[in-house]
Amino acid sequence: MKILKVAAAAAMTFALATAPAMADDKPVVGLVMKSLANEFFKNMLEGANAHEAKRGDYVLKAVGMQSEADIETQINAVENFITQGVDAIVIAPADSRALVPPLKRAMEAGIVVINFDVALDEKAKEENGVELAFVGPDNRGGAKLAGDALAQKLGKGGKVVIIEGNPGADNAHQRKMGFEDSIKEGGLVLVESRTAHWETEEANTVATNILTANPDIQGIMAANDSMAIGVVKALESAGRSKDIMVVGFDNIPAVSPMLSDGRLLATVDQFGQEMAANAIDIALDVLAGSPKPQGWVRTPVTLVTGEK
């Protein structure tokens, strides 16, 4: 541990020494995010900008991508940050495997790397000989909170449907597993589990069709709020809002009226706005000489319901 500390300190002096032109000698933090077209990351960026202004002791350089699957852009962003000689890279990886080698290069260049939001793949880290902690929410545990709220309302034997996120996306997978945990524990019956690719219109169509095939379902678990909105609209059109309950994930502003009038039973907030800011804090602590974080640093997730 001590060696690491010395190495980090050495890396910092090195970075400072080689980049004397950096403004006010403040450490530079490169923030690499996923799609800024996504409300969640947009909020996160705003949180990070506010954090930079508030702390005032570091310089933030943020990069987002055009779409969720734009792995190439993220890899380029990491490489550009290495070239620029930033002090720390704080990254929400678009792919949990593909980003490991470039991040390894960054660490070898003496840059402090903090992985947040989506965890890098354990096996890929092992294969590349990278040791890196993860700072982020428990998507599985969060989904279980929402799933449990539904299970509590329905009781044993309640028939439910899961609307999944993008197949292959890690957070989609984690949330699905969280819902399945609730189903198992609460004695619910899973009738169907289908993807609507995080999208409102598709969720609306999929939910309508599932409802046609299974008119007796009682609850629907959507892996994000955009899809939950589509589901709620599907139930309204079918005149089933009263007897079928819906839970979502993310707590986006658009669901707040649905929460207060009960069309949405519950959603989950993982405080995206603070997530990047927290990760930056950890990076700055390490730069200032604190030990590197280990394993999984969990960030808070909370259940949000309409009841005040």
Add this chain to the structure above:
Amino acid sequence: MNVEATGLAQTAFTGRKKLSFKSVLREAGIGLALVALVIIFSVTTEHFLTANNITNILTQVTINLVLAVGMTFVILIGGIDLSVGSLLALCAVVAGKAISLDVGVPMAISLAVLAAVLAGTVCGLLNGAISAFWALPSFIITLGMLNVARGAALHISDARTIYSFPSEFNAFGSMTLYGIPVVFLVALMLALLAWFVLTRTVFGRLLYGLGNSEEAVRLAGHSVFWCKVAAFTICGFTAGIAAIIYMARLNISSPIAGVGFELNAIAAVIIGGTSLSGGRGSVLGTLLGAFIIGVLANGLILLGLSDFMRQMITGVVIIVAVILDHYRAKYTRN
């Protein structure tokens, strides 16, 4: 210049085309495929042929039908419009901003509809004018517009979902008339209008002529430029209408709405027998094509097939439909 083109240039002057046996046969094939799908799903699933599900299918094909009608105009002249999905998002966001204005419900709704239609029409006009003026492939111009419109939608909305529209507006999205969704009736009227324009007006016949031979249209003394601009403008206009339907149905405007919708619209047009190289096809075919896609999506979920199987089968149906069309085209030519 081939004989068919000359014929079409001539029909441009008479402005009419007789309903021949061959042209009926062209759509009959697609119609039969649709009937076959309906029979298969009616037999294999319990809920397919119920009044409720039919209402659902009509709602579910509506947006794609509207976009596909516009796309038919563009594909008929041998062009393509990849921007309609993004245009839908841009129109929805602009309309979402307008409908949130505090000017009274009727005024806000009117402004929203106007804003969506205007935004779509202007972008379509730009697509057409740029690709026609510099004689550039519409594929690349509309690919550019895809990015411009998506970026603009995200910029205007600050990447946030716009929500809480007036309940009157929301009600329109789920209103039905004898079990037929009103939004579908809007789409159907649009399709009828398009059918009339394409088959019963000089302008429509010119578009067919343009798809076969620009030279023929030019020699006949018509402006190729303005015909092309009009086709793309109509396509943009339909994106505006589709945006309003999207908003009424879901009660939100999302800047990330409509990703990939252009591909579904193109698929509906091509399955419907319109040739990708232009000059051949019909709105009736497009209507049937949109229904094949919609019925397939609905029926495969009712069957309980997995997501991945569903995606594969949809792909296979598109390929088979185009192969069938190849033979049909060969047969009708001989």
